[in-house]
Amino acid sequence: MNPDARLTCHLCGQEHAPIHLDPGARALCVRCDAVLARGRRPGPDTAFVFAATGLILAVPAALLPFVSAGNLGDERTSLLFTGVARLWSGGMGPLAVLVLACGGLLPLALLAILAILRAPVRPFCGTAVAGLLARAARVLGHWAIPEVQVLAVLVGLVKLRNAVSVTIGPGFWCYAAVAFFLLVAEHSFDFNAPATP
Numbered sequence: 462m463n464p465d466a467r468l469t470c471h472l473c474g475q476e477h478a479p480i481h482l483d484p485g486a487r488a489l490c491v492r493c494d495a496v497l498a499r500g501r502r503p504g505p506d507t508a509f510v511f512a513a514t515g516l517i518l519a520v521p522a523a524l525l526p527f528v529s530a531g532n533l534g535d536e537r538t539s540l541l542f543t544g545v546a547r548l549w550s551g552g553m554g555p556l557a558v559l560v561l562a563c564g565g566l567l568p569l570a571l572l573a574i575l576a577i578l579r580a581p582v583r584p585f586c587g588t589a590v591a592g593l594l595a596r597a598a599r600v601l602g603h604w605a606i607p608e609v610q611v612l613a614v615l616v617g618l619v620k621l622r623n624a625v626s627v628t629i630g631p632g633f634w635c636y637a638a639v640a641f642f643l644l645v646a647e648h649s650f651d652f653n654a655p656a657t658p
Contacts, residue, residue, distance in 0.1 A: 470495050507649040509579035515572045515642035518635045523565075526630030528614065530621065541565070541632055560610070567605040568643055574598045575646050602647055607640035 468477045470490040477497065482488055488497040522541055529538040542565060548557035574594050577586060586594070611633075618627050 468497055470497060506579065506581070508575050508646045509581070511642045511646035511649065512572045512576035512579065515639045515646065516569065516576060518639050518642065519569055519572070522632050522635035522639050525632035525635060527632040527636070528618070528630055529628040530625045532625040536626075538630070541636060563604055563606050564610040565607075567601050568607045568639065571598055571601040571605040572639075572643055572646065574601070575650055579650070598650070605643065607636065607643060611637045611640050 468479050468488070469475070470477070470493065472495040473490060473493045475490055475492040477488070477491065480488065482498060487499050489495065490497055524540070526538045527541050527543070529536055531537065542561065545557045545561045545565075548554075548560065574597060578591060578594055578598070614633060618629070621627055
């Protein structure tokens with residue numbers, strides 16, 4: 462933080478030196494008690510909580526019905542990775558591997574790494590391992606993109622709704638929650654902070 466920077470009250474014009482605010486704390490003007498700034502609400506455990514929740518929800522996302530589609534009495538129910546199997550059997554192996562990796566395996570790996578790095582107790586994770594995991598998380602963040610798969614399913618549903626009867630299953634909602642919790646956990650994680658054992 463720049464010690465020469467000044468924070469001016471928007472009500473009375475009083476100048477203040479900026480200070481570090483803890484999560485949920487408020488900086489008040491010394492003259493008129495106006496709120497000058499608020500500390501970010503997410504605390505140090507936020508990334509762990511959201512990452513752990515995402516990992517838990519990944520189980521029902523993979524096991525529960527994802528989408529059901531039917532026409533003229535013929536209904537088919539798919540799971541999260543049914544599309545990957547269809548791509549593979551249709552001769553599109555590289556695309557199947559990419560969808561499996563970016564939509565399933567890498568998001569789970571990133572959630573697990575974030576949970577490990579922010580877990581309250583990490584007996585087997587020293588400084589060197591924590592630094593390696595933080596670098597891996599930074600790389601995985603570019604490739605773990607479950608939100609793209611969520612958007613692709615929603616676009617597909619909009620396009621198919623006039624041709625077939627489509628029902629969104631609980632697996633899809635769990636998967637959408639996994640994507641959301643991954644985004645929040647990544648946003649809450651400070652990649653620039655030094656790794657601590």
